[in-house]
Amino acid sequence: MNLKNTQARSAIYDFLIRSSSPVDVNQIIGFLRSKKLNTNKVTIYRNLDTLCKNGLLEKLEFGEGKFRYEFKKNHHHHLICTNCGKIEDVSGEYLSEIERKIKSENGFLIKSHVLEFYGLCRNCRS
Amino acid sequence: MNLKNTQARSAIYDFLIRSSSPVDVNQIIGFLRSKKLNTNKVTIYRNLDTLCKNGLLEKLEFGEGKFRYEFKKNHHHHLICTNCGKIEDVSGEYLSEIERKIKSENGFLIKSHVLEFYGLCRNCRS
DNA sequence: TTGACAAATGCAACTTAGTTGCATAAAATC
DNA sequence: GATTTTATGCAACTAAGTTGCATTTGTCAA
Known part of the structure; x- marks a missing residue:
């Protein structure tokens, strides 16, 4: 696929690469405005789509009724604080055993999974 | 909370209790129409909300940009076929060990998690 | 270095999912 | 059967995301 460097x-890619947790489209719009880049939201959606399809970004959901995007890194999961909204990464490949079991028991071939944890972060616990 | 039996x-509850996989609001509307019940979508959304808050239903997301609902059963996960869209249940409490580890390492207190598997069901594999 | 072509953008209008305020209706309780 | 509480319907609205189409901008080869 031919990706042009526009x-x-x-700018979108830079923002995502520097973000420490998944961002939504509004945050991207805000960032672009702050950079005086007058970018249409359609352009943003189309770029996010293109970047996802090219394996550079990942599209995520956290029960908010909208998507968030993050720079694609090694497989990992998230700790989402239900109090302050902070999203931390947590790495780990916990499920290979389980996936093997599901394949043999259910005849279902797992290609990917989503695993996210909800709870209270260190700050919000105290 | 005082729930009235309307x-x-x-009807919504009956439909959900009989559905073998999570349904979206359109499916509910279709069902109610087929029963000649002329129900406003606002009523449906409000009822789903109420039933969730009372612990009778569960609200789920499968990367479709909309929510699905299911009758609340024992904790379980889903096998979502990315080819035909079929959603199967799979039970199992795989993560208690992991959650303990995350608590001590990240100081994050896990209250719940979401774990869903995407891939090809038995039919679509062949 | 320029011209051609594919890819990207912007705009307006649209869709889909879900929400809010408010007046009315229906259950449950007394 | 009257009262109170909860639920419903309507209309209008918001928020997230999409589509068609005309225009612009990168890229690459001549």
Whole structure:
């Protein structure tokens, strides 16, 4: 696939690569405005889509009724604080055993999984 | 909380209790129409909300940009076929060990988790 | 370095999912 | 059967995301 290096696209990508947790489209719009880049939301959606399809970003959901995006890194999960909204990464490949079992018992071939944890972060616990 | 037993509510609940996989609001509307119950979508959303808050239903997301609902049963996960869309249940409490580890390492207190598997069901594999 | 072509953008209008305020209706309780 | 509480319907609205189409911008080869 032929990806062109445009202003909007590289700004979006830069923002995502620097974000420490998954961002939504509004945060992207805010960032682009702050950079005085007048970018249409359609362009943002299309770029996010393209970047996902090219394996550069990941599209995620956290029960908010909208999507969030993050720079694609090694397989990991998230700790979502239900009090303050903070999203931390947590790595770990916990499920290979389980996936093997499901394949033999259910005849279902697992290609991917989503595993996210909800609870209270260190700050909000105290 | 005082739940009244209304026509709309019990029809929605009946439908959910009989559905073998999580349903979206359109499926509920279709069902109610087929029963000649002329129910407003607002009523459906409010009932789903109420039933969730009372622990009778569960609200789920499968990366479709909308919510699905299911009758609340024992903790379980789903096998979502990315080819035909079929959603199967799979039971199992795989994560207690992991959750303990996360608590001590990240100081994060896990209250719940979401674990869903995507892949190909038995039919779609062949 | 320029011209051609594919890919990207912007705009307006649209869709889909879900929400809110408010007046009315229906259950449950007394 | 009257009262109170909860539920419903309607209309209008918001928020997230999409589509068609005309225009612009990168890229690459001549």
